[in-house]
Amino acid sequence: MAETRSLDGRAPAQRPLSPHLQIYRPMLTMMMSIVHRITGAANYFGTILLAWWINAAAGPSGYARFQWFAGSWIGRIILFGYTWSVIHHMLGGIRHLIWDSGRGFGANEREWLAAANLIGSIAITIILWVIGLLAMGGSQ
Amino acid sequence: MTAPRHIRTPLARVRGFGAARSGTDTFWHQRVTAVASVPLTIAAIVIMIMLLGRNQAAVAQILGSPLVAIIMLLFVVSITAHMRIGMQVIIEDYVHHDPLKLVLLVSNSFFAIIVGLTSVYGLLKLSFGL
Incomplete structure (x- = not known):
């Protein structure tokens, strides 16, 4: 109803719109909320890799193709990002489940949870990759 | 005075008619699949690390072994059900053009089901040694 005029025939009043993202100073809790959604979307498309890996395991040539991709530098970067994205979304999800129980809404708690989410996801991703690269026997 | 056309x-009348045209079922299913996905994702990561650096025959044998295959099947079903709801929420939040929204919502269902069933097919194939 944008063209609606007021009763006396004047143009509609320019009322303020509800504040949106660009109005606010970025805060950690807000950034973690946005990142939770972005990592969820990334994980969504990452499942293509999961389905590829599972089905590639059926035969040597198909698995060689997957291993070539996974071992390439672009494949490594994508898989590292995917690992972090999954871990971050999982920790963020646990945070949301805590909130669902009605806990963790205090000023200190929510800041602490947001920081733990970010630091935890980075730390766990690096630990998993160190374990993974060691399991593969170093460089290859 | 005309009589009201209904007595509801x-x-x-509005109950259960949000942007998704349904009630709280999706909210609840998203929570249930979230709770299930936490231990299943941890288990799947452990399995993947166990399989790193092994050749195809070993990977096929381990992925197709009963315990590992069942965990991976549960993992795949849980995350694809969860991500279908999640992407549905994203589409409902940002796409306000109804025809496009409809196309994207249907595509989302197709994608989640195709990825899920493709993975399930691969795991069953390894399990049954076909």
């Missing part, structure tokens, strides 16, 4: 209250 306004609340009863």
Whole structure:
């Protein structure tokens, strides 16, 4: 109803719109909320890799193709990002489940949870990759 | 005075008619699959690390072994059900053009089901040694 005029025939009043993202100073809790959604979307498309890996395991040539991709530098970067994205979304999800129980809404708690989410996801991703690269026997 | 066309209250008529045209089922299913996905994702990561650096025959044998295959099947079903709801929420939040929204919502269902069933097919194939 944008063209609606007021009763006396004047143009509609320019009322303020509800504040949106660009109005606010970025805060950690807000950034973690946005990142939770972005990592969820990334994980969504990452499942293509999961389905590829599972089905590639059926035969040597198909698995060689997957291993070539996974071992390439672009494949490594994508898989590292995917690992972090999954871990971050999982920790963020646990945070949301805590909130669902009605806990963790205090000023200190929510800041602490947001920081733990970010630091935890980075730390766990690096630990998993160190374990993974060691399991593969170093460089290859 | 004409009689009212129905005797349902306004609340009863709007109940369950959000952007998704349904009630709280998706909210609840998203929570249930979230809870299931936490241990299943941890288990799947452990399995993947166990399989790193092994050749195809070993990977096929381990992925197709009963315990590992069942965990991976549960993992795949849980995350694809969860991500279908998640992407549905994203589409409903940002796409306000109804025809496009409909196309994207249907595509989302197709994608989640195709990825899920492709993975399930691969795991069953390894399990049954076909």
